[in-house]
Amino acid sequence: GFAQLDLSRGVRQGAGEVVYGAGKTAEQIAAIIEALRDAGQERILVTRLDSEKAARTSELLDNGIDLGYVPDAQLALVGGKPSPTGNGRIVVACAGTSDLPVAEEAALTAEFYGNEVDRLYDVGVAGLHRLLAHAEELARAQVVIAIAGMEGALASVIGGLVSCPVIAVPTSVGYGANFGGVAALLAMLNSCASGVSVVNIDNGFGAAYQASLINHLSAGTPRAR
Amino acid sequence: GFAQLDLSRGVRQGAGEVVYGAGKTAEQIAAIIEALRDAGQERILVTRLDSEKAARTSELLDNGIDLGYVPDAQLALVGGKPSPTGNGRIVVACAGTSDLPVAEEAALTAEFYGNEVDRLYDVGVAGLHRLLAHAEELARAQVVIAIAGMEGALASVIGGLVSCPVIAVPTSVGYGANFGGVAALLAMLNSCASGVSVVNIDNGFGAAYQASLINHLSAGTPRAR
Amino acid sequence: GFAQLDLSRGVRQGAGEVVYGAGKTAEQIAAIIEALRDAGQERILVTRLDSEKAARTSELLDNGIDLGYVPDAQLALVGGKPSPTGNGRIVVACAGTSDLPVAEEAALTAEFYGNEVDRLYDVGVAGLHRLLAHAEELARAQVVIAIAGMEGALASVIGGLVSCPVIAVPTSVGYGANFGGVAALLAMLNSCASGVSVVNIDNGFGAAYQASLINHLSAGTPRAR
Amino acid sequence: GFAQLDLSRGVRQGAGEVVYGAGKTAEQIAAIIEALRDAGQERILVTRLDSEKAARTSELLDNGIDLGYVPDAQLALVGGKPSPTGNGRIVVACAGTSDLPVAEEAALTAEFYGNEVDRLYDVGVAGLHRLLAHAEELARAQVVIAIAGMEGALASVIGGLVSCPVIAVPTSVGYGANFGGVAALLAMLNSCASGVSVVNIDNGFGAAYQASLINHLSAGTPRAR
Amino acid sequence: GFAQLDLSRGVRQGAGEVVYGAGKTAEQIAAIIEALRDAGQERILVTRLDSEKAARTSELLDNGIDLGYVPDAQLALVGGKPSPTGNGRIVVACAGTSDLPVAEEAALTAEFYGNEVDRLYDVGVAGLHRLLAHAEELARAQVVIAIAGMEGALASVIGGLVSCPVIAVPTSVGYGANFGGVAALLAMLNSCASGVSVVNIDNGFGAAYQASLINHLSAGTPRAR
Amino acid sequence: GFAQLDLSRGVRQGAGEVVYGAGKTAEQIAAIIEALRDAGQERILVTRLDSEKAARTSELLDNGIDLGYVPDAQLALVGGKPSPTGNGRIVVACAGTSDLPVAEEAALTAEFYGNEVDRLYDVGVAGLHRLLAHAEELARAQVVIAIAGMEGALASVIGGLVSCPVIAVPTSVGYGANFGGVAALLAMLNSCASGVSVVNIDNGFGAAYQASLINHLSAGTPRAR
Amino acid sequence: GFAQLDLSRGVRQGAGEVVYGAGKTAEQIAAIIEALRDAGQERILVTRLDSEKAARTSELLDNGIDLGYVPDAQLALVGGKPSPTGNGRIVVACAGTSDLPVAEEAALTAEFYGNEVDRLYDVGVAGLHRLLAHAEELARAQVVIAIAGMEGALASVIGGLVSCPVIAVPTSVGYGANFGGVAALLAMLNSCASGVSVVNIDNGFGAAYQASLINHLSAGTPRAR
Amino acid sequence: GFAQLDLSRGVRQGAGEVVYGAGKTAEQIAAIIEALRDAGQERILVTRLDSEKAARTSELLDNGIDLGYVPDAQLALVGGKPSPTGNGRIVVACAGTSDLPVAEEAALTAEFYGNEVDRLYDVGVAGLHRLLAHAEELARAQVVIAIAGMEGALASVIGGLVSCPVIAVPTSVGYGANFGGVAALLAMLNSCASGVSVVNIDNGFGAAYQASLINHLSAGTPRAR
Numbered sequence A, B, C, D, E, F, G, H: 001g002f003a004q005l006d007l008s009r010g011v012r013q014g015a016g017e018v019v020y021g022a023g024k025t026a027e028q029i030a031a032i033i034e035a036l037r038d039a040g041q042e043r044i045l046v047t048r049l050d051s052e053k054a055a056r057t058s059e060l061l062d063n064g065i066d067l068g069y070v071p072d073a074q075l076a077l078v079g080g081k082p083s084p085t086g087n088g089r090i091v092v093a094c095a096g097t098s099d100l101p102v103a104e105e106a107a108l109t110a111e112f113y114g115n116e117v118d119r120l121y122d123v124g125v126a127g128l129h130r131l132l133a134h135a136e137e138l139a140r141a142q143v144v145i146a147i148a149g150m151e152g153a154l155a156s157v158i159g160g161l162v163s164c165p166v167i168a169v170p171t172s173v174g175y176g177a178n179f180g181g182v183a184a185l186l187a188m189l190n191s192c193a194s195g196v197s198v199v200n201i202d203n204g205f206g207a208a209y210q211a212s213l214i215n216h217l218s219a220g221t222p223r224a225r
């Protein structure tokens, strides 16, 4: 009774369902996973799952179901990743070591939805050569996900270098006048480079979800939802 | 000397250059238009141009150049629009009558970059039937641009109805606790529907620019910038 | 000495007194419950009571008093609920699973004050069909309490569907640019649907209290307080 | 084409349509009024209409239509007010002389929707006796609309005096740390009195609309919208 | 070396020194108390001292020094309180039970500086009769300290009842749109009653310090500091 | 009807009534002045009155009434100032030339209520010697009103120099991250000097009103209001 | 009497005095200029002076004094610029055409205080090649002043390229979620590049003043002020 | 893989590398230290390192490497400090005892980069004599780092006393309307003293890094980075 599962979505969109783990107990998560499996859903992504809750969920799961937990990204990939099906590749770029959890949430979500991903990590603008060294990966991307905390300048700099859409993810990395990611969020919304749009602070999942939609568009009418 | 024009961009991207009119005098705008024309740029978009400055710019232009000013959108389309070249259609949806200037900035920018546009105006969520009546246009879109002020709920509702990317544009329409568009901006950033990303308040241009990039993506490596 | 109980209010308003548990110790709460009981108050509602403090309060209570704690709603119903006395029914609708504690605070408060309640949970706007499936309950409501975190769009959508008053409760569910419920609060204050008013973030109690006043209004002069 | 009029609403709700004048030109407003009249709508409320635009709208209207402009409330009542039909009376109370335009917007809107209104003006809490002198009107109200700028304390004080619902309207009256009404808005959202809900800053219309819904509720199922 | 004690201040101002305990270790606090005692300071006030740190400080103090810790006010009164020396009485009024720690910080600070204090607790504006019952104490006050969280209306109501100065202390009591006391702070800064000034959120000490200065003013030139 | 004048206050408090001019028309102000005069009020202070409205009010007044307008302070002193009656002197200190209007509002208000005032202008902390040169005036003050925009440091520095109460007035002087006086307001609320309280941004009147109350306190019970 | 001129500062610091024109009338500015000239001050900088006030000031000045107004920078250089005396060169870099007024305020202020200035304008990060083309000027700078609105990324990128101090100036250029320069301000305060400090929004003067201090430092003890 | 070390920077800048410890595990920090040592880096600064993580890092380090942890400054100085090489001395001044951790982060960072440091601690403006007693150290500084929480007035007062650059560091010391350092940050950005620039809240490292750059500038072209 506590949740109205949208069991038909996975079927319609050719990909697995996703569970937002943050507001749920291990008991609730395990129950949802089992209900989805019973309904024929093979692959399930659980985001925002801390290590402790993951361990407890794992114990609660019926025999034979592997949670597939990835601590670095604080998520679980029940049933693993599918083979890539998109039109091209998605680049996930992040500014610093501390942005890694958000970057991995984005990268693994993209892979979960059937995309090939290039990871460019620790390429913040304080040392531009680190980013410029990856011109090739940037040039061949269908979409770039640009992830940065602090002043969030990475999105603007990448936006000026590529001609594909850039989805910017501000992170809560920083302190003081960073205000939990607001500084980066505002910077990205005000990007002087065109072609940049923004998702919520730390929302690696959302950026990857949209990037995957873009990378799977086909000419003509898209699939009905 | 006051501006470093990026004359090669139009050529590289197969489309015209865009001039941000807000911070410039009519004299500066006319000079830039002429310089771009002299450099072989056929079509030029000038955004954020009020009627008075547009009239003055028009007077200053050399004989034979028509400014192509559109008051409803506060922009000028020098050289007109090209034939559409994208993979599919872009839907521009807006919530109320007062969002019209931003919606037209988006729609005309999209057309300027070679896209076919479906306009769904005054379809705010206070009267859902108005939006639901357009299921067909929504279903065939490659990208939807969802424009709304006040509580900005339109983006979430559309995001739940379509399976293509949605670019949300908060507008500054409203008063009081609207804070010049902040209420809609925050709502859109927190959309519970996946597949929604956001641009700056009133930035119809930026949404359309990214929508056009998405609508022109081809499988494989995109054009270098 | 630490509190000036308003012992006559229950009598005047024909319903039990309510204790706000958040800023009080278990000792203070137990003492107040006993004082109210001694003063002839049969039913007492204690809100914002966490499980630990509830357990401790239970131990402290005199023999024969059952705290009636409901963990899901973080509240206690000493003396249980009365039979419903209102003019009609109150709908409590919430957007997602994580809004449940606030929704239950509202629903149980409404029942405590003598109202019949219809619960519509997990009916957020990202999947409109879930809400539209409940047209009947919405149509027969005297008041709707619309509860949502994230972008808070539920209040506007419901406001457009019903012709009775809607009391909106923003919740602190979300992260990043949600700012602890501010995004939903602003959205609700800016609702483009008429007939919507708003209470404080997570204030399920306050919404239900007002809803009950509305549901108990009789034509002519109301009871003096 | 610029607006999708909801012509059937007046019929369904037994009252006239309302036009939000702020974002519209005199030409647009006159056209909407005429279209509504042609569709059989007898009474039309136009809010947020400044004197200049009202004069221009009046000129544009066809012969025989009187705009019914009320400068103090910045609104027009085309077709006048109906006879009252509610269950009881609505009190509109405001704190100071400067809150008067919002108070009149509320009072006239309530009358437009068929309610009897008691006006208690300039009864702010800095001189409590002024409010306490009106105990009788307060006691017989079905709903109170409490309007105040500055620190917005009026809503809490009234909330503690009456046992009917209170709808609070913060106004933008004040300066400095008032932040255009935010101080009053926050005060009202945090009211320590139960039974108070809040609408947007300066939204006298919205408060009166909801108050009218409350005052017209009948026991049992309400009218479908 | 870590602190430059202002040993002469006590002498100049005829009262004891005060130590702000929040940012200091028990070791630092004990050392400062002993240094002040060695310098001849008889009475020392330590504010913002939690129970744990107080216990540890007590252990560290040399034999014969009693910390005089008051848990309800989170402060210590080394050497006790002096006999009152002010011109009249100070009223400390607070709105609710949860404001008690701030109220006691104010009351004890006032007593520490030689003032007679009347405590009016739990007299919030949601039940005005509780405040009005204390007209006598209010009328004879030299200064009133008005302490309230939530919407902070108490300061305005008292400001309208008395003709002596009112020092308002917003507290962080509340939740949601209270923003840790900001709602009450803004309300108090915008008080429509004249004669009200404001100190920082939860700053009972500061209010009492200024109240004491006021209560000790003598006609003519005050003591040099 | 538009205002409920508190005609007895002047009598009770031994001083004239004050009219807040900002939200009123010249017609309203003139009518209030005449009503107060008719009721026997000799002196009337009108604050927040711009030059244009003052001229118009002057014309509207009956023969024989001189408005007594002071443009530098944007206020009018109908009936002039009384002889000083306070216990001592009030110092009005301001940081810079641009704070002058607020400083004069404070100084003239203090004089209107019967206080002797010492003006220390342009004594901001960027040139400390300017302030230190006035040690004598500061030492003999009963109250100091410290007025500053920008970073508002003057209140803290004065608070550390005097032993009488300091009432701080932040002004809206400054730009950028000053946010219309918020920077100074926050600085003053966080003053590390004890004995400082704060009024609203630009509220010279309020500071002077409270300063006058302080300067007129007599030992024992104050006058009832 | 309205201002306490610091006539000795020019002498002590070997440079002219500066007048902040924003809060002053043309009459006050002309009077100050003449007083400073009479006191032997040869060069005077007047900042924040709009064209209209400049014209009026010019008329008011005694014969023989040329105001030296520069409209692009909204400032006046009475007495012209001295020969450069600093240790090296100051680079003034700005992101876009609209930042020009702030950039010129900085550049001319630096020249007024005896510095050689290299101007790098319209070198924003959306087109990195424009900045990288100026590696030489950047490499030889003693200080760089980095000026940008919108997302303010320029400061971080320059901070990563140079090894001299960078003073960042956020500008109010932009719209929507730019909040009048706050986005750029926060970005600059959170710069991931070390060696960057920040001044107030649009404060070109302040940045140049500090840059000049740095460029004039000599080994050993600096001049006393 | 998780970090791209900038191994050549130490060499280019003649000083050691710095590791930001806050977002890293002890394992990551130990690995970076060893990699830097292996690459020939003799001295390494690790900032934002709490005692627990420091202890764990110490254990993980290879034999022979001493972490050099300084708990008061929450940093580690692997390899110790070099001999001073700057042009003059840097003054680190802080307002109160609670600012000490930030002050020591600044002082030790400055020493790590080869500067002589004068520490002036607990010299806040509430007792000006404490600061004025250090006129000599202030007069001979090449740069002053002014560190303060609460109202942050120290930077303005020092800015008015010295003629060298002042770098201001707001700290998060305070409560209530301090907002975690925002009050001090705004005050410092609005300093009425010229020559003051600001770094992020609590960023002692950043201020010292820039101060060191300034103190090492030589006439003519600086070192390339």
Ligand SMILES: Nc1ncnc2c1ncn2[C@@H]1O[C@H](COP(=O)(O)O)[C@@H](O)[C@H]1O
Binding pocket: A003, A018, A019, A020, A021, A047, A048, A203, A205, A206, B192, B193, B194, C096, C097
């Ligand atoms: N990390 C995340 N951030 C934002 N939204 C998410 C995240 N993970 C899942 N979601 C969304 O949450 C929905 C599931 O929510 P629920 O039904 O509460 O589990 C999914 O369909 C996604 O749209």
Ligand SMILES: Nc1ncnc2c1ncn2[C@@H]1O[C@H](COP(=O)(O)O)[C@@H](O)[C@H]1O
Binding pocket: A192, A193, A194, B003, B018, B019, B020, B021, B047, B048, B203, B205, B206, G096, G097
């Ligand atoms: N309405 C707009 N909102 C945001 N960015 C814009 C807008 N119009 C143009 N731009 C951007 O501004 C650039 C031109 O700026 P400028 O060189 O200042 O004319 C274009 O390349 C666009 O990226």
Ligand SMILES: Nc1ncnc2c1ncn2[C@@H]1O[C@H](COP(=O)(O)O)[C@@H](O)[C@H]1O
Binding pocket: B096, B097, C192, C193, C194, D018, D019, D020, D021, D047, D048, D203, D204, D205, D206
């Ligand atoms: N003053 C007002 N404040 C808020 N909402 C209003 C106001 N006046 C009218 N409305 C709403 O605006 C709707 C009409 O909007 P529109 O179709 O844009 O004219 C009405 O149905 C009302 O719900």
Ligand SMILES: Nc1ncnc2c1ncn2[C@@H]1O[C@H](COP(=O)(O)O)[C@@H](O)[C@H]1O
Binding pocket: A096, A097, G192, G193, G194, H003, H018, H019, H020, H021, H047, H048, H203, H205, H206
């Ligand atoms: N306490 C600090 N505050 C701000 N930035 C710092 C701090 N400590 C180190 N940094 C910067 O962080 C960089 C190292 O970051 P990382 O590579 O993540 O260790 C250094 O080069 C410094 O520029």
Ligand SMILES: [Mg+2]
Binding pocket: A096, A097, A122, H003, H004
């Ligand atoms: Mg790094």
Ligand SMILES: [Mg+2]
Binding pocket: B096, B097, B122, D003, D004
């Ligand atoms: Mg409409």
Ligand SMILES: [Mg+2]
Binding pocket: A003, A004, C096, C097, C122
């Ligand atoms: Mg769900």
Ligand SMILES: [Mg+2]
Binding pocket: D096, D097, D122, F003, F004
């Ligand atoms: Mg009044």
Ligand SMILES: [Mg+2]
Binding pocket: C003, C004, E096, E097, E122
């Ligand atoms: Mg109570």
Ligand SMILES: [Mg+2]
Binding pocket: F096, F097, F122, G003, G004
């Ligand atoms: Mg001055």
Ligand SMILES: [Mg+2]
Binding pocket: B003, B004, G096, G097, G122
């Ligand atoms: Mg440009």
Ligand SMILES: [Mg+2]
Binding pocket: E003, E004, H096, H097, H122
């Ligand atoms: Mg100290």
